[in-house]
Amino acid sequence: MNAPSHSAQPAFTLERQREVVAALNRVLPDGCVLFNEEDTRPYECDGLSAYRQLPMVVALPQNEAQVVAVLNICRTLKAPIVPRGAGTGLSGGAMPIADGVVLSTAKLGKILRVDPYSRTAIVQPGVRNLAISEAASAHGLYYAPDPSSQIACTIGGNVAENSGGVHCLKYGLTVHNVLRVRMVTIDGEIVELGGESLDAPGLDLLAVFIGSEGMLGVVTEVTVRLVPKPQVARVIMASFDDVVKGGDAVANVIAEGIIPAGLEMMDKTSSRMVEPFVRAGYDTEAEAILLCESDGIPEEVEEEIGRMSEVLKASGATAIAVSQNEAERLKFWSGRKNAFPAAGRISPDYYCMDGTIPRKRLAEVLMRITEMESKHGLRCANVFHAGDGNLHPLIMFDANKPGEFERAEAFGADILELCVQVGGTITGEHGVGIEKINSMCVQFSPQELEAFFAVKRAFDTAFLLNPDKAIPTLHRCAEGGKMRVTAGLMKFADLPRF
Amino acid sequence: MNAPSHSAQPAFTLERQREVVAALNRVLPDGCVLFNEEDTRPYECDGLSAYRQLPMVVALPQNEAQVVAVLNICRTLKAPIVPRGAGTGLSGGAMPIADGVVLSTAKLGKILRVDPYSRTAIVQPGVRNLAISEAASAHGLYYAPDPSSQIACTIGGNVAENSGGVHCLKYGLTVHNVLRVRMVTIDGEIVELGGESLDAPGLDLLAVFIGSEGMLGVVTEVTVRLVPKPQVARVIMASFDDVVKGGDAVANVIAEGIIPAGLEMMDKTSSRMVEPFVRAGYDTEAEAILLCESDGIPEEVEEEIGRMSEVLKASGATAIAVSQNEAERLKFWSGRKNAFPAAGRISPDYYCMDGTIPRKRLAEVLMRITEMESKHGLRCANVFHAGDGNLHPLIMFDANKPGEFERAEAFGADILELCVQVGGTITGEHGVGIEKINSMCVQFSPQELEAFFAVKRAFDTAFLLNPDKAIPTLHRCAEGGKMRVTAGLMKFADLPRF
Numbered sequence: 001m002n003a004p005s006h007s008a009q010p011a012f013t014l015e016r017q018r019e020v021v022a023a024l025n026r027v028l029p030d031g032c033v034l035f036n037e038e039d040t041r042p043y044e045c046d047g048l049s050a051y052r053q054l055p056m057v058v059a060l061p062q063n064e065a066q067v068v069a070v071l072n073i074c075r076t077l078k079a080p081i082v083p084r085g086a087g088t089g090l091s092g093g094a095m096p097i098a099d100g101v102v103l104s105t106a107k108l109g110k111i112l113r114v115d116p117y118s119r120t121a122i123v124q125p126g127v128r129n130l131a132i133s134e135a136a137s138a139h140g141l142y143y144a145p146d147p148s149s150q151i152a153c154t155i156g157g158n159v160a161e162n163s164g165g166v167h168c169l170k171y172g173l174t175v176h177n178v179l180r181v182r183m184v185t186i187d188g189e190i191v192e193l194g195g196e197s198l199d200a201p202g203l204d205l206l207a208v209f210i211g212s213e214g215m216l217g218v219v220t221e222v223t224v225r226l227v228p229k230p231q232v233a234r235v236i237m238a239s240f241d242d243v244v245k246g247g248d249a250v251a252n253v254i255a256e257g258i259i260p261a262g263l264e265m266m267d268k269t270s271s272r273m274v275e276p277f278v279r280a281g282y283d284t285e286a287e288a289i290l291l292c293e294s295d296g297i298p299e300e301v302e303e304e305i306g307r308m309s310e311v312l313k314a315s316g317a318t319a320i321a322v323s324q325n326e327a328e329r330l331k332f333w334s335g336r337k338n339a340f341p342a343a344g345r346i347s348p349d350y351y352c353m354d355g356t357i358p359r360k361r362l363a364e365v366l367m368r369i370t371e372m373e374s375k376h377g378l379r380c381a382n383v384f385h386a387g388d389g390n391l392h393p394l395i396m397f398d399a400n401k402p403g404e405f406e407r408a409e410a411f412g413a414d415i416l417e418l419c420v421q422v423g424g425t426i427t428g429e430h431g432v433g434i435e436k437i438n439s440m441c442v443q444f445s446p447q448e449l450e451a452f453f454a455v456k457r458a459f460d461t462a463f464l465l466n467p468d469k470a471i472p473t474l475h476r477c478a479e480g481g482k483m484r485v486t487a488g489l490m491k492f493a494d495l496p497r498f
Numbered sequence: 499m500n501a502p503s504h505s506a507q508p509a510f511t512l513e514r515q516r517e518v519v520a521a522l523n524r525v526l527p528d529g530c531v532l533f534n535e536e537d538t539r540p541y542e543c544d545g546l547s548a549y550r551q552l553p554m555v556v557a558l559p560q561n562e563a564q565v566v567a568v569l570n571i572c573r574t575l576k577a578p579i580v581p582r583g584a585g586t587g588l589s590g591g592a593m594p595i596a597d598g599v600v601l602s603t604a605k606l607g608k609i610l611r612v613d614p615y616s617r618t619a620i621v622q623p624g625v626r627n628l629a630i631s632e633a634a635s636a637h638g639l640y641y642a643p644d645p646s647s648q649i650a651c652t653i654g655g656n657v658a659e660n661s662g663g664v665h666c667l668k669y670g671l672t673v674h675n676v677l678r679v680r681m682v683t684i685d686g687e688i689v690e691l692g693g694e695s696l697d698a699p700g701l702d703l704l705a706v707f708i709g710s711e712g713m714l715g716v717v718t719e720v721t722v723r724l725v726p727k728p729q730v731a732r733v734i735m736a737s738f739d740d741v742v743k744g745g746d747a748v749a750n751v752i753a754e755g756i757i758p759a760g761l762e763m764m765d766k767t768s769s770r771m772v773e774p775f776v777r778a779g780y781d782t783e784a785e786a787i788l789l790c791e792s793d794g795i796p797e798e799v800e801e802e803i804g805r806m807s808e809v810l811k812a813s814g815a816t817a818i819a820v821s822q823n824e825a826e827r828l829k830f831w832s833g834r835k836n837a838f839p840a841a842g843r844i845s846p847d848y849y850c851m852d853g854t855i856p857r858k859r860l861a862e863v864l865m866r867i868t869e870m871e872s873k874h875g876l877r878c879a880n881v882f883h884a885g886d887g888n889l890h891p892l893i894m895f896d897a898n899k900p901g902e903f904e905r906a907e908a909f910g911a912d913i914l915e916l917c918v919q920v921g922g923t924i925t926g927e928h929g930v931g932i933e934k935i936n937s938m939c940v941q942f943s944p945q946e947l948e949a950f951f952a953v954k955r956a957f958d959t960a961f962l963l964n965p966d967k968a969i970p971t972l973h974r975c976a977e978g979g980k981m982r983v984t985a986g987l988m989k990f991a992d993l994p995r996f
Contacts, residue, residue, distance in 0.1 A: 117749075117753070117858060118856060118858065162697055162702075164696070164697070168696065169696075173696060173697055175697075175702065175705075185945075185949070189945040189948075190945065191943075191945050191946050191949050192943075192946065195923060196856060196921065197854040197855075197856075197886075197887060197888075197922055197923050197926070199660055199662070199671055199673075199709070199854070199923075199925070199926060199927060200923055201923050201924050201925045201929075201930050201934070201938060201941055201942075202930070202938065202941075202942060202946075202947075202950050202968070202969065203706050203709070203710055203950050203953055203954075203969075204660075204673065204705045204706050204708065204709055205706065205949060205950070205953065206705075207673075207702040207704075207705030207706065208701050208702050208703065208705065208706050208953075210702065211697070211701070211702055212701055228755045251615075255615070257726045299801065300798070300801075303797065303798075356695040356696065356697070357695075358616060358694060358695075359616075360615060360616065388695070388696045389695060389696075390695075390696070423694065424695055425693060425695050425697075425698055425699050426699050427697070427699045428695070428696070428697060429697060431699075432699050432700070436699070440699060440700065443699055443700075444699075444700060445689075445690075447683075447687040447688065447689050448689050448690065448700075449700075450687075451683070451689050451703060451956075451957070452700050452701050452703070454956035454957065455701055455703065455706075455953055455956050456701075457956060458949075458952035458953050458955065458956040459949070459952065470700070471700065471701075
C-alpha cells in the first residue's frame with residue numbers, strides 16, 4: 001500500500017539525540033546504535049507502509065544483558081521504545097515514535113536448543129518463524145503457526161502479534177504453540193512467563209503477554225511447542241454457484257465434527273484476480289471456491305477427505321477436485337497464497353483488512369461487503385480463513401487518485417464495524433497496532449479499555465513501551481477518531497435468551 | 499482430611515458485623531444474608547477441610563445487579579470478599595476471611611442458552627459442571643473438562659481454579675474450553691473478557707482471569723465451548739513390573755504422536771488399596787498400571803487402540819486388556835476414580851497433593867517419593883494423570899497421632915519442591931489457594947511474584963478480593979513459611995544449550 005506518509009519534522013533536538021546515542025553507545029558494541037537518517041530509514045515503517053515515521057535512534061542489542069541495559073537507559077532518560085522483529089506486521093505495531101528508540105531483535109537470532117524428546121525448541125526472539133521448522137526438520141517435527149510472512153517474520157514478532165496462518169484452525173495461534181517466554185520489563189528485570197507443563201501456577205501472564213504488541217516487555221527467549229510433520233496432506237477444491245451455499249458449507253464441515261488442517265474461501269473477484277496470474281485451475285465461474293485440507297496419517301486423511309467431500313456435495317458444491325499428489329496440492333493452494341501479489345498486479349494499491357466474524361454470518365457479511373463496494377466506489381476481493389471466520393478483504397484503490405486512500409480507509413473501517421455488529425472482532429491475526437486503534441473504541445466498552453490500561457500500567461507505569469499502540473485512550477475514543485461508537489453494538493447481555 | 503482447625507476468636511466487633519449485614523440487607527432479598535453461626539458454619543471451609551475459618555457474613559446474590567451492589571458495599575465498607583462456588587476446591591481458595599464476606603454464587607444457577615449451531619452454552623457461575631453436559635446432551639454435545647467433583651462443582655469455581663480432569667490431556671483445561679467470561683470488578687463495573695472468535699483484540703485478559711482464584715473479579719456469566727459426544731470410547735489397562743517401564747511407556751505413547759483421551763497411572767500401593775474395594779480386576783502384582791483411553795468414531799478408536807497396544811507392548815507391558823464394552827470400560831476406570839474413597843477406607847486421614855512434572859521424569863520422581871516415605875514415616879499412594887505429568891500423591895496419616903499431620907504437610911511440601919527441582923510446578927489443577935502459598939516462593943522469583951501482584955493491583959487496588967490467597971507477599975517468602983527457597987532451583991537459563 002502506497003499512500004501519504006505521516007512523517008513530520010524531527011520531534012527531538014540534536015542534543016537529546018546525542019544524549020541517548022551516547023548512553024546507548026556505552027552499553028552496545030560498535031555498529032549497534034543507528035541514528036543517521038540513511039541508517040534509520042529502513043526502520044520507518046513495517047508492513048503497513050502507509051504509516052511512516054523515522055525513529056530518533058535504533059538500538060540493536062546482541063544479548064539479553066544488552067537488552068536490560070538498553071531498557072534501563074530508556075527508562076532513566078524517559079525515551080519511548082518500540083520493539084521490532086522483522087517489520088512484516090500489517091497493523092503498524094512496529095511503527096517508530098518520532099522521539100523514541102526502536103529496539104530491534106535482529107541480532108538476537110540464535111536457536112538455543114531443539115529437544116525432540118519434549119518436542120520443544122528454545123529460541124531467541126529474532127529467529128525467523130520458518131528457521132525453527134527447518135531446525136526441527138531433522139527430527140520430523142515443525143513449528144505449526146504459519147503466517148504468510150513466515151520466511152521473513154520472527155518469533156518475537158509472532159509473540160507480539162499472536163500470529164496465525166492457514167493452519168491455525170487445527171493447530172492454533174501463537175498463544176497455543178508457545179510454552180514459555182523470557183522477557184525483560186521496562187524496569188530492567190528478567191521475568192519468565194509460562195512453562196512446559198499444561199497449567200502454570202499463579203496468574204496466566206503468558207497469554208496476556210502473547211499478543212500484547214510490545215507494550216509489556218521485550219522478549220529475549222521463547223520456548224515453542226513442536227509438532228510431528230504430517231505424513232500426508234491432501235486438499236479438496238470445491239466450487240459453489242452462490243456465496244451463501246459456500247458459507248453454509250463451511251459451517252456444515254465444522255458442524256460434522258471435522259477440524260480441517262485448513263479451510264479457506266475465495267470469492268469470484270479473488271479467483272478471477274489470481275487465476276490469470278497463477279493458473280491454479282480455479283473455476284472462475286464459481287461465486288465461491290473452498291479449499292479444505294486434511295493432514296495426518298494416510299488412513300485418517302483418506303477418511304476425512306471422504307467425509308468432507310460428502311458434506312460439500314450435500315451443501316451444494318457444483319464441482320469437487322481432490323489433489324492427487326503433493327504437486328497438485330501446492331498448485332491448488334498457489335492461488336490462495338498469491339492473492340496479495342495478484343491484487344498488486346491488477347490494482348496500483350490495495351488495503352488488506354483483517355476481521356473475524358461468527359462462521360454462521362459468513363454469507364451475510366460477504367453480501368454486505370459487496371453492497372459497500374458501490375457506497376465507497378472501490379472493488380474488494382475476499383480471500384479468507386473461512387474455518388476461523390477470519391476475513392481478509394482486499395480493498396483495491398489508486399493512491400495517486402485524490403481521495404481514494406481515504407475512501408479505502410473508510411471502507412475498511414466500515415467492514416470492521418460490520419464485524420463487530422454481527423458479533424465478531426476487529427482483528428483476526430494482524431493485531432491492532434496503529435491501524436485499528438480507533439476501531440477498538442467500537443469493540444470495547446470504556447470499562448474494558450480501562451482494564452487493558454490497568455494491566456499496561458502494572459507492567460509499564462511510565463508508558464514507555466510502544467505507547468499509543470493497540471489500546472486507545474478514552475479521550476481518543478471520545479474525540480471520535482475515524483470511527484464512531486456504534487449505538488447498535490450488540491453485547492451478549494442484549495441477546496435473546498432461551 | 500481431618501486436622502487441627504485454624505479457627506480463632508471472631509476478628510470483628512458485633513457493631514462491624516451489624517453494619518455490614520444492614521448494608522447487605524438493603525440490597526439483597528430476605529434469606530440472602532447469613533450471619534448467625536449455625537448459618538455460616540457450612541461455609542467455614544472448602545474441600546481442604548484442614549483449614550477452617552468462620553466468615554463474618556455470607557451474601558447470596560440472585561442476579562448480576564445484586565453482585566454489583568454487594569461489591570459496591572464491600573468496597574465502601576472495606577470488607578474483604580471471598581467468592582465461593584460449591585466449595586469443592588482442594589487448596590483452600592474459598593476459605594473465608596475472619597472479618598470478611600463470603601460471596602456465594604449458589605443462587606446464580608441459570609443455564610441461559612445452549613446453542614448447538616455455534617456449539618456454545620451461556621451459563622451463570624453457580625451452574626454445576628455436569629449440569630452443562632446434561633443440558634447439552636439432547637444435541638449430542640457435552641462440556642469436556644471433568645474434574646472428579648463434577649457432580650457438585652460449579653463452572654464459576656472451575657473458572658477460578660482452571661480445573662482439569664482425566665480428559666484434559668486431549669480436551670484441555672477450563673482455559674481451553676471457556677470462550678467468554680462476564681464479570682464484575684471490585685469497582686462494581688461489568689467487564690466482558692474474551693469472545694467467540696479464535697483470537698480477541700486487546701490483551702488476553704480472559705486467560706489471566708481463568709485460574710485467578712477469585713482475586714480479580716466475580717464471574718456473573720460464562721460462555722463455554724461444547725464438543726460432540728464421542729461415538730465410542732475404549733480403554734486399555736496395561737500392567738508393568740517396573741515403574742520405570744510404566745513411566746517410559748507414557749512418554750512413548752505421546753512420542754508416537756497419539757493424544758489419548760485419558761492416560762492415567764497407578765502404582766502398586768494404589769492398586770492394592772483400591773482393588774479390594776472396587777474389584778476392578780486390577781493386577782495387584784504389577785508395580786504400575788496404566789489406563790489409556792481412546793474416544794472418537796469407531797474406526798479411529800480401533801486404529802488408536804491398536805497403535806497404543808503396540809507401543810505399550812514394546813515398552814514392556816506384562817499384560818494388556820482392552821475394554822470390550824461400556825460396562826467393562828467403566829469397571830476399568832472405577833478403581834482410578836475411587837482411589838480417594840479407598841484411601842479413606844484404609845487410613846484415618848489422607849492428604850492429596852497436586853504437582854506437575856515433565857513426563858520424562860515420571861519414573862525418577864516416583865522412586866524419590868518412595869524414598870521420602872521412610873524419611874517421613876508415612877505411606878504414599880500414587881494415582882495420577884500421567885499423560886499431563888500431573889501427580890496426585892495420596893499421603894496417608896492419622897491426625898489423632900501427635901505429629902502425623904505436620905509430617906504429612908512436610909512430606910507434601912517435599913514432593914512439591916521435588917516437582918520444581920525436576921522442572922515442574924507446584925500445582926497441576928487444584929490451584930494454590932491457601933494450601934500452597936508458601937510453595938509459590940519456591941516456584942517463582944521475587945520479580946515474577948511482583949508481576950503477579952502488579953496485575954492483582956491493576957484489578958483490585960485495595961486488595962479486597964480474596965486477599966492472602968494464591969500469591970505470597972515477598973515478606974511472607976522472606977520469613978520462610980513452611981518452605982525455603984531452593985538453592986538448586988533450575989531456571990531455563992542455567993540449562994545446557996546445544
